[in-house]
Amino acid sequence: MKGWSIAFAGIARREFLRFTRQRERFLAALVRPLVWLFIFAAGFRSVLGLSITPPYRTYVLYEVYVIPGLCGMILLFSGMQSSLSMVYDRETGAMRSLLVSPYPRWFLLGAKLFSAVLVAVLQAYAFLLIAWFWGVRPPWVGYVTVLPALILAGLMLGSLGLLISSAIRQLENFAGVMNFVIFPMFFASSALYPLWRMRESSVLLYHICAWNPFTHSVELIRFALYGQIEPLALAATLGCLVVFFGATIFMYDPAKGLWRGRKGGAS
Amino acid sequence: MSADQGSALRIAGVSHRFGATEALRDVSFQVGKGEFCALLGVNGAGKTTLFSLITRLYDSSSGLIGVAGYDARRQPSKALARLGVVFQSRALDGDLTLRQNLAYHAALHGMGGAAARSRIAEVTGLVGLSGKETDRVSTLSGGQLRRAEVARALLHRPELLLLDEATAGLDLRARAELVALVRRLIAEEGVSTLWATHIFEEIAPEDHVVILHRGAVLADGRASEIAAGTTLAGRFLDLTGAGRAA
16 A cells, blocks of 8 residues: 555646746635625625525625635646646656556546646635635634545546546647636526525526536535535535546546547547 | 466457557557557547557457456456557646656556655656656646656556557757667567657667558567568558558
């Protein structure tokens, strides 16, 4: 097991080193949700009325409602950043050197995924700290109970990113991921507005949002931030994690993946 | 079929297709222990595809690939643990220092702590990059970068070193230095080498040469024997019917 832990630590260390070398990436990851919190939330606050819905026990300001969604936004963008980084590594050849390691691919991909999620969770905590100064203060215990939810949601969204990376042949195609994955997932979810609000506007849109895995990640984070577990959100996030990661391993398997018959391959 | 214990690499009846295109057709040859074997072929001959099969980046449709006695398909971990690979494209991260890169790749082979530090110092010395450990890889010259790639491939003391057109893009001097370095490593470290190239000057008369053309092996033997009284380049053109320099 020692060799496995060394390999995991090596992969995690590289992720952190790359992250610290790219400070603008950290700033961009924080600026995006902060713009929503400081600017959009102020505007929506007067437009959107929020009823008392669990886990909130009273009326809450829009800024309070939107915080879990913005944590989810950090994890979602981080997951897609991992996808971009995998495609880049594949184009440069770094991916080949990872995949020719003697450790099994599920372990190598899992270690890379988990390392990227740890970096994303740090960003989410940095955001929660800024939000605290902005006046959004969940109970102290929430900062602890939200940790497993952030990790689980990050793993699920990161797995989706890895799965997408196996299907993207060139870095240039990543713009398509932005348009067809990130934006629809984020906006068609409970991140910015509660689902009951959505149902008032369109039942179809409500169902789309309710089936969106990102909605369940956000709800998992929302309840965990108040020391609670939302069983459906937990089950949906776990289920999607298993499906996405399983599909990723299949896609990166040299004998089975989508690209096994094509030159260039998933590797 | 079993992977031959006596050879560093055994390729037996390997074929591979990309859709309707047959990239490799019943390829068979062996690389002996401590041997330098040149895999000679023009671009598109199937050299990189064969490397991708040996390294398990692709799965072979048929045949057997044995690395140091281990079947690459049935015992991939054991086979890969005995392989060091220098790819055509750069595998090192330009944003990180040479030492950080080597530490990462050592970890991918389960090497950490003092053992990894000691081996990193050893391989950077072997390839003549001592003193460059704290330099960012993006600041290294083309020749230094290729030597750094060789250092990376040697970290875990592989029994077989695969180099896929390792001199591509290098000037004459850097190319000659890299070839000399690999030959020295074979002598000092006893590592067997499969060197894919299309440059005849990199091959010595006593080298084992396998000529690969359109996915099939056309010749397998000593360079001097294949040349048969003429030049290797001339013989290569005769065999492939290319009518142009490889």
